[in-house]
Amino acid sequence: MTASGANGSRTIGVAVLGMGNVGAEVVRIIGENADDLKSRVGAPVALRGVAVRDLSRPRKVSQDLLTDDPAALVARDDVDIVVELMGGIDPARELIRTALQNGKSVVTANKALLAEYTGELATAAADAKVDLYFEAAVAGAIPVVRPLMQSLAGDTVDRVAGIVNGTTNFILSEMAQTGADYAATLAEAGRLGYAEADPTADVEGYDAAAKAAILASIAFHTRVTAADVYRQGISSVTADDLVAAKKFDCTVKLLSICERVRGADGSERVSARVYPALIPLSHPLAAVNGAFNAVVVEAENAGRLMFYGQGAGGAPTASAVLGDMVMAARNKVHGGRGPLESTYASLPIASIDDVPTRYYISMKVADKAGVLAQVAGEFSKRSVSIAAVRQEGAGEDARLIVVTHRAPDRAQSECVAALEDLESVIKVSSVLRLEGTDD
Numbered sequence: 001m002t003a004s005g006a007n008g009s010r011t012i013g014v015a016v017l018g019m020g021n022v023g024a025e026v027v028r029i030i031g032e033n034a035d036d037l038k039s040r041v042g043a044p045v046a047l048r049g050v051a052v053r054d055l056s057r058p059r060k061v062s063q064d065l066l067t068d069d070p071a072a073l074v075a076r077d078d079v080d081i082v083v084e085l086m087g088g089i090d091p092a093r094e095l096i097r098t099a100l101q102n103g104k105s106v107v108t109a110n111k112a113l114l115a116e117y118t119g120e121l122a123t124a125a126a127d128a129k130v131d132l133y134f135e136a137a138v139a140g141a142i143p144v145v146r147p148l149m150q151s152l153a154g155d156t157v158d159r160v161a162g163i164v165n166g167t168t169n170f171i172l173s174e175m176a177q178t179g180a181d182y183a184a185t186l187a188e189a190g191r192l193g194y195a196e197a198d199p200t201a202d203v204e205g206y207d208a209a210a211k212a213a214i215l216a217s218i219a220f221h222t223r224v225t226a227a228d229v230y231r232q233g234i235s236s237v238t239a240d241d242l243v244a245a246k247k248f249d250c251t252v253k254l255l256s257i258c259e260r261v262r263g264a265d266g267s268e269r270v271s272a273r274v275y276p277a278l279i280p281l282s283h284p285l286a287a288v289n290g291a292f293n294a295v296v297v298e299a300e301n302a303g304r305l306m307f308y309g310q311g312a313g314g315a316p317t318a319s320a321v322l323g324d325m326v327m328a329a330r331n332k333v334h335g336g337r338g339p340l341e342s343t344y345a346s347l348p349i350a351s352i353d354d355v356p357t358r359y360y361i362s363m364k365v366a367d368k369a370g371v372l373a374q375v376a377g378e379f380s381k382r383s384v385s386i387a388a389v390r391q392e393g394a395g396e397d398a399r400l401i402v403v404t405h406r407a408p409d410r411a412q413s414e415c416v417a418a419l420e421d422l423e424s425v426i427k428v429s430s431v432l433r434l435e436g437t438d439d
């Protein structure tokens with residue numbers, strides 16, 4: 001802790017690693033709100049330095065605060081809190097670990113790192129008796145990590161599900177509402193500061209899976225990593241899927257679903273999964289558009305809670321970072337610490353194969369008698385019952401759409417594979433899971 005002033009007031013030194021979409025907004029707010037931050041923390045907060053890769057780029061911060069040596073910045077004695085906004089695993093992992101080991105609290109928005117290494121970093125924080133906060137790592141501006149870790153600490157959470165990636169939600173909403181082009185909308189998400197440095201993380205669901213791992217770990221007191229999360233992105237969702245969804249009074253959203261499920265032996269497990277899903281237009285998540293996110297939490301005693309707000313972008317994410325920074329700074333000034341990682345439950349992870357899901361399958365079929373019976377036969381063989389069938393078009397445009405009842409996901413996907421082998425099915429053109437509906 002940096003000590004200064006005869007009255008015992010101390011200055012809290014902050015190092016910001018990264019000055020991109022989020023870091024630039026954090027630096028701006030620290031500069032603009034210095035007086036308010038001082039009042040809220042109970043001591044002045046001083047920016048000691050900002051680490052970037054490219055020193056030659058123009059930045060809205062005094063040149064003498066900039067450095068391209070983040071390790072040296074983190075090591076400074078007058079730094080009490082390290083705010084990591086570089087992204088990626090290396091060198092962020094080592095910088096954070098070193099900071100924690102040296103008694104500095106850390107605030108990070110780096111979900112990719114946390115989804116792999118929370119255990120290691122939380123242990124370093126606990127050993128050094130400092131804070132590791134990461135509200136901004138899930139759903140941008142929306143407070144959801146702290147409510148789960150603190151407000152609901154006395155309840156039993158059964159399910160945390162929602163839209164946690166702003167980029168893909170922006171793309172899917174634009175495609176559904178205006179018929180916008182996928183690639184152009186992704187590029188726009190990059191310009192608006194929503195997308196990751198490598199947007200594959202967004203569109204292939206890695207970012208949402210990392211967030212699901214973080215949410216599931218907190219909600220179920222179990223260490224869940226990104227590898228435990230079943231993941232499917234939106235790159236295979238077509239404009240036709242969105243048009244077809246509308247005909248069913250549905251829309252398509254990339255959902256992250258974390259829930260307690262029962263294994264075949266009745267034991268409790270954690271299912272964490274990310275996929276594009278068809279949801280009814282009447283469902284609250286269907287109205288979440290653009291870069292907005294929403295997370296629905298179901299807890300035994302609290303019931304259903306819904307958190308909604310901007311899930312990506314520099315300023316909204318910076319708001320969550322600043323909230324954590326103020327908490328960490330208050331703890332430095334007044335003593336105390338935030339909550340520790342809780343993994344006492346250590347529930348096993350359920351395979352997607354065993355989780356009951358519903359499928360929506362659209363296929364191009366031969367226009368001849370008996371097709372429906374053949375298709376229905378494949379579902380019946382695998383004990384998957386059909387909830388609705390729609391036949392559309394004729395001749396070369398003949399299509400069959402099947403919606404199933406809930407059944408283990410393995411049985412559903414085996415039905416799809418079998419349909420692909422049927423002579424009367426020319427092409428299975430769309431397969432989406434259906435969520436937010438009763439069976």
Ligand SMILES: NC(=O)C1=CN([C@@H]2O[C@H](COP(=O)(O)OP(=O)(O)OC[C@H]3O[C@@H](n4cnc5c(N)ncnc54)[C@H](OP(=O)(O)O)[C@@H]3O)[C@@H](O)[C@H]2O)C=CC1
Binds near residue numbers: 087
């Ligand atoms: N953008 C968003 O909406 C959200 C982002 N996040 C997370 O916040 C973090 C930052 O995201 P974002 O601001 O969008 O990322 P950017 O890519 O816009 O910014 C990254 C910054 O880190 C700097 N940097 C990267 N590597 C190094 C290095 N080795 N040494 C020094 N500086 C480095 C870059 O320097 P330079 O400028 O010189 O290239 C840049 O200033 C990520 O973990 C992201 O996942 C979380 C929630 C929302």
Ligand SMILES: N[C@@H](CC=O)C(=O)O
Binds near residue numbers: 166202
């Ligand atoms: N790329 C992410 C940024 C926030 O986490 C997203 O689009 O949600």
